[in-house]
Amino acid sequence: MSNSHLFLKPAFITTPGQNGVGRYFCQLQRVVLKFCKNNGSSRGMREFIENKLIDFVKETPEVAVYMKPRRHRTPIIRAEYLNGDTQWVNARNFTEDEILKWLQLLKTQSSDKTGIRLRKLLHTDHPSVQGPWTPYTFRDPKLNLAEFPSPELAGPHVVETTATEELLEMYKNQQIEDVNEKRAE
Amino acid sequence: MSALKRVQQWATFARIWHIYDATWQNPFKSAEVVKKFLMGLYKPIYHPLNDCGDHVIIINSGEIALPGDEWKKRVYFHHTGYPGGASWTLAWELHTKDPTMILKKAIYNSMDGNLQRRHTMQRLHIFPDANVPKSLLDNVSNQIRQLRPVPTRLDRYTAEEVASYPKLIDYPKDYIIR
Structure with missing residues (x-):
């Protein structure tokens, strides 16, 4: 059995400020594409920048996209969110389509979701309208006035x-x- | 945690005091019933790790009824730990020494032997008769129903009631009641 889940931080599904109810704010603030101009591992990234980046930026004007060329190093995607999270994606040998998919994911999620484990797939702030059970719910009101021990309540039904x-x-x-x-x- | 939530938490985990009359009841069957209240098994919030057990007061434990010839045949074993320290006590002997012991052992044995069992037993209060301290009785807010109805014994009826009770037949004049 694997124990890798022990290092994941348990969390519930959350959304900042009821995002998506009424209005939607893209939670991705900034993306930095770091790549090399000659290295083969950055080839997909370079192709993405040539062919698809302009479309992506036009679709998502709320995200600031930066590009940072650097020599002979693995391409990465660095994403910064409104809540301060920074996510780092290793894009080594990624194709342009893969990079687009990753950017779509980063754009649509509300924060850095790596390193956490969902405790449940469902979450609600109001689990019960009726209120949690107490020993006094569904209690026979005649017990409130009964004297204990009572011969009427002693025998079986x-x-x-x-x-x-x-x-x-x-x-x-x-x-x-x-x-x-x-x-x- | 807001004040309302805090009170909600107290209410959900409130300890309830139950009372159970052991008159003419089988202690081993009763143990299965009382155990559920002691451990809080009847609660929808039950979980082995949450402390939701209730208090149970058992009265009239001296009046328990063992099935069949168990008073004579049931044996309680004890060993002091020293060589030759074993002793076997019959149920009726144990009952004359301590009228609460059979019921207590029945409930103790009905629960799984884990670390929680002794703490759960602390919430059990057994009395050989109906004399319960008022401080305990004031807490009680529920009564556990008995397993069997308790019939009235003939010597508890008054002479008038016996005389006026309808008879199917009359004994003949020369019939000798032994």
Whole structure:
């Protein structure tokens, strides 16, 4: 079994300021594309900058995109979010499509999501409208006035009548019938 | 945590005091019932790691009823730890020595042997009769229902009630009641 999840920070799904309810703010503030002008590992990045970067920037005017050429080093994408998070993506040997996909991901997520583990896939600030259970919910109100120990509350719930009780009932009915007959006479 | 949430937390984890009348009840079956209240198993918030057990007061433990011939056959074993320190006590002997012990052991044995068990037992208050200190009785807010109805014994009826009770047959005049 892997224990790698132990190093992940447990977290709940959150959204800053109910983002997306009513209005949406792109949480990505700034992107820095760092690449080399000659190295082969930056080839995809260079192609992305030539072919697709202008379209990307036109689509997302709220994100500031910087480019930083540097010699003989692996290309990376550095993303900064409104909440201060900085995410760093190693773009070594990425194709231009892969870089576009990564940028779309960085653009659409609300913060740096690496290094965290979702404790649950669902989260709500209001788990119950009724309120959490207490020992007093669904409690029989007659218990509030009862004196303990109470002989009425001691015995088990018995729905059926016993043979003795039925016989006594029959006896009572018989007595009443006898009285009625006597009155009739 | 706001004041409302704090009070909500107290309410959810409030300890309830229950009372149980052990008159004429099987202690081993009763243990299964009482255990659920002691450990808080009946609560929807139950989790083995959260401390949600309740207090249970058991009265009239001297009046328990063991099934069959268990008073004579059930044996409680104890060993002092020294050589020859073993002793076997019959249920009726143990009951005469301490009328709460059979019920206490039944409840103790009905629970799993983990670190929590002894703390759970601290919340159990057994009394051999109905004399419970008022300080304990004031806390009680629920009564656990018995497993079996307790019939009234013949010698507890008054002479009038016995005389007026309907009879199916009359004994013959020369019938000798032994």
